[in-house]
Amino acid sequence: xxxxxxxxxxxxxxxxQSLLQDKYDFETRRKVSxxxxxxxxxxxxxxxELGLLAAPFSEEMGGLGGGAIENMIIMEEFxxxxxxxPYVETVVIAGGFLRDGxxxxxxxxxIPGIIGGETVWAFAYAEPQGxxxxxxxxxxxxxxxxxxxxxxxxxxxxxxPWAQKLIVTARTSGGQRDRDGxxxxxxxxxxxxxxxxxxxxxxxxxxxxxxxxxVKVDGDxxxxxxGKGLPLVEKITDQxxxxxxxxxxxxxxxxxxxxxxxxxxxxxFGVPIGxxxxxxxxxxxxxxxxEQSVSMTYMVNLKLEESDAERTxxxxxxxxxxxxxxxxxxxxxxxxxxxxxxxDELNVGHYFKRxxxxxxxxxxIDYQLKRYSEAA
Amino acid sequence: MDMRFSPEELAFRDExxxxxxxxxxxxxxxxxxxxxxKEDILKWHRVLYKKGWVVPHWPVEYGGTGWxxxxxxxxxxxxxxxxxxxxxxxxxxxxxxxxxxxxxxxxKKRFLPGILSGDDWWCQGYSEPGSxxxxxxxxxxxxxxxxxxIVNGSKTWTTLAQHADWMFCxxxxxxxxxxxxxISFLLIDMKTPGITVRPIITMDGSHEVNEVFLEDVKVPAExxxxxxxxxxxxxxxxxxxxxxxIAGVARSKKAIERLKKIAGAELxxxxxxxxxxxxSRKVAEVEIDLSALExxxxxxxxxxxxxxxxxxxxxxxxxxxxxxxxxITELAVEAVGNYALVEAPRLExxxxxFVPGPEGSQGTAQDYFNMRKTSIYGGSNEIQxxxxxxxxxxx
Numbered sequence: 001x002x003x004x005x006x007x008x009x010x011x012x013x014x015x016x017q018s019l020l021q022d023k024y025d026f027e028t029r030r031k032v033s034x035x036x037x038x039x040x041x042x043x044x045x046x047x048x049e050l051g052l053l054a055a056p057f058s059e060e061m062g063g064l065g066g067g068a069i070e071n072m073i074i075m076e077e078f079x080x081x082x083x084x085x086p087y088v089e090t091v092v093i094a095g096g097f098l099r100d101g102x103x104x105x106x107x108x109x110x111i112p113g114i115i116g117g118e119t120v121w122a123f124a125y126a127e128p129q130g131x132x133x134x135x136x137x138x139x140x141x142x143x144x145x146x147x148x149x150x151x152x153x154x155x156x157x158x159x160x161p162w163a164q165k166l167i168v169t170a171r172t173s174g175g176q177r178d179r180d181g182x183x184x185x186x187x188x189x190x191x192x193x194x195x196x197x198x199x200x201x202x203x204x205x206x207x208x209x210x211x212x213x214x215v216k217v218d219g220d221x222x223x224x225x226x227g228k229g230l231p232l233v234e235k236i237t238d239q240x241x242x243x244x245x246x247x248x249x250x251x252x253x254x255x256x257x258x259x260x261x262x263x264x265x266x267x268x269f270g271v272p273i274g275x276x277x278x279x280x281x282x283x284x285x286x287x288x289x290x291e292q293s294v295s296m297t298y299m300v301n302l303k304l305e306e307s308d309a310e311r312t313x314x315x316x317x318x319x320x321x322x323x324x325x326x327x328x329x330x331x332x333x334x335x336x337x338x339x340x341x342x343x344d345e346l347n348v349g350h351y352f353k354r355x356x357x358x359x360x361x362x363x364x365i366d367y368q369l370k371r372y373s374e375a376a
Numbered sequence: 377m378d379m380r381f382s383p384e385e386l387a388f389r390d391e392x393x394x395x396x397x398x399x400x401x402x403x404x405x406x407x408x409x410x411x412x413x414k415e416d417i418l419k420w421h422r423v424l425y426k427k428g429w430v431v432p433h434w435p436v437e438y439g440g441t442g443w444x445x446x447x448x449x450x451x452x453x454x455x456x457x458x459x460x461x462x463x464x465x466x467x468x469x470x471x472x473x474x475x476x477x478x479x480x481x482x483x484k485k486r487f488l489p490g491i492l493s494g495d496d497w498w499c500q501g502y503s504e505p506g507s508x509x510x511x512x513x514x515x516x517x518x519x520x521x522x523x524x525x526i527v528n529g530s531k532t533w534t535t536l537a538q539h540a541d542w543m544f545c546x547x548x549x550x551x552x553x554x555x556x557x558x559i560s561f562l563l564i565d566m567k568t569p570g571i572t573v574r575p576i577i578t579m580d581g582s583h584e585v586n587e588v589f590l591e592d593v594k595v596p597a598e599x600x601x602x603x604x605x606x607x608x609x610x611x612x613x614x615x616x617x618x619x620x621x622i623a624g625v626a627r628s629k630k631a632i633e634r635l636k637k638i639a640g641a642e643l644x645x646x647x648x649x650x651x652x653x654x655x656s657r658k659v660a661e662v663e664i665d666l667s668a669l670e671x672x673x674x675x676x677x678x679x680x681x682x683x684x685x686x687x688x689x690x691x692x693x694x695x696x697x698x699x700x701x702x703x704i705t706e707l708a709v710e711a712v713g714n715y716a717l718v719e720a721p722r723l724e725x726x727x728x729x730f731v732p733g734p735e736g737s738q739g740t741a742q743d744y745f746n747m748r749k750t751s752i753y754g755g756s757n758e759i760q761x762x763x764x765x766x767x768x769x770x771x
Contacts, residue, residue: 126714128715128734129643129646130643131642131643131644131649131713131714132713132714133644133645136645136646155714155715155732156714156715156717156718156732158717176646177645177646197730197732198730199718199719199730199731199732200719201717201718201719202580202716202717202718202719202741202742202745203717207717207718209732267506268507268508268509268510268513269509269510269513273509276758278758278761279758327706331748334748334752335748335751335752335756335757338508338509338752338756339503339508339532339533339585339749339752339753341748341752342578342579342585342748342749342752343576343577343578343579344577344578344579344581345576345577349578349579349745350579352579352745352748353579353741353745356709356716356741356744356745357716357717357741360709360713360714360716360717361717364710364713365710366654366655366710370654
């Protein structure tokens, strides 16, 4: 039993912290998210330079030999600064698919581009009728000579406006919601037949609706075995959930610190409002919600390589915990800041918005409760 | 005891329903107040003014309709049902009743017509950066100089001040008196030199509230309501009225209808979300809370019609009403699922015009964010708990 970080991991956290303190203050973030581009490629290049994009890859793949714990450290710090750049989409998800499901040739072809910061990826999996069910697919990929032809529609593809490459789930056989028959493809966003419509999201990011119309890909675009992709998709989305959990704890940590500080300094009725017991207990509940979330975040990140059933319970459990805690901490942080908490110019509302959206990503509380109870 | 409508009341309901159907400006259907122009916000007001129905809650001598409590309830229900633009409360429900209750004849003649017609747009100068929940600690001061007051200070969270012609304003006229005893109630022309309005953008991207700075603003002494240093009495009277309107029962009913529509169209493994037990139970729960609040409000109104209240019980309506409004928007975000992420255009958003997602889902998350204000404004819900604890339970 050991919950301490290694020297390298502490060093990694310090590296991320000093970069973000230096380059990622709230005002800059707020301004950037309102520009047409919505992100900073130059920050992405710095992430690459400092090795952040290499952290969770093995040394054989050109990485730094880390894993889930490194992702967790980076994502917690990213959460504290509300980083919008697509680390989850590119490193955790696309990197995860390539590392855990890709062939040696695919790894060789694509991981260096991720590590070097040259290639940004997005994960096109959700469909309007499918809600959170990863297998509910109407997008199809039909065998076409040695390759495939993809047709379909993907909803709310986060980070897609910034991406060059897409990981796309499509049905190669079976009925609309069958577990069998799901395949995973690498698709160039610039391929003929891919069309995107971009838009901003409420948490200051960008996403796209993507239509695939007779998009041709080669046989080597397929990740893993044809029709057997769902277990891999589930495994990688659980890795994404583990990373988002860490991001959420970073957001909550900042909200709790800001709220306690505000209640110590804001005076009404002649005393700091933090003297009122009803608010003290509220902040204690916020603190406990955060601590419980940290615990679940550690647990899911430590269990990503366990059996499918155990990993599922850990990921679903963590997602429920951060969903509930994120809602409570976010709402109460706004409430205790009063009118100031409602404003765009204070960071509190921005953390609250991000926490709300983390709950909707990869299945909200209700969905994960069901998933947990079915896996138990 | 009887909760059913009488035949006369049913006939009244049909009459107002038909009136709304025939007269509500059709171009406003589905519009959100946050994105409407000043003139659009006033359109429905002006229609009702012409009809004589703009202030059903006022005494007849000042322009009221003389409707019973039940008729007023039906009127509100029918407006919510048709999703008409809510009338702005600042003139009609806040300063209007203060003026006809505490103002002099001159002030009634001067200000009531503009409130009724909608020609004068009012805003509320209550909160200050240092005085929120502890409103009585306000520091904006007014010093009498001859037949004028000179006002200095700043107000904040001033809703729609960007359009306002007038502000009713709490000012400190006696700095040496006990907090509540040195406050006066002044009416200030927003065109007076020395007034600056600065927008505050809220986290959903809307521009509803503002800061108002007052620097050596010269206000004629005849704009003082009632007596100098008695303003706190009028302010409290106004806050009581603010709270009674805040339950928003009829609007919440409509919001639940919209929620059911969204959850009816959203599919979970091919089945509408609304047909999955877990979600429909959550909707049922908030609907039951709302039914209880509806009857609680009717009981309050009935007591009021007998000349009692609105007393501290109005705080129940504020707390429960806002909790329900917030819960409905929270459930709407859950119902929409992935598309809740999409940002709808607002004044201060990124100018996006492409808003994908199922019908009726647009801006759901922003509505949820925006509604967090309801447990903060009008006396925070914590303050309302204090009021009930002290005034009702005697703790």
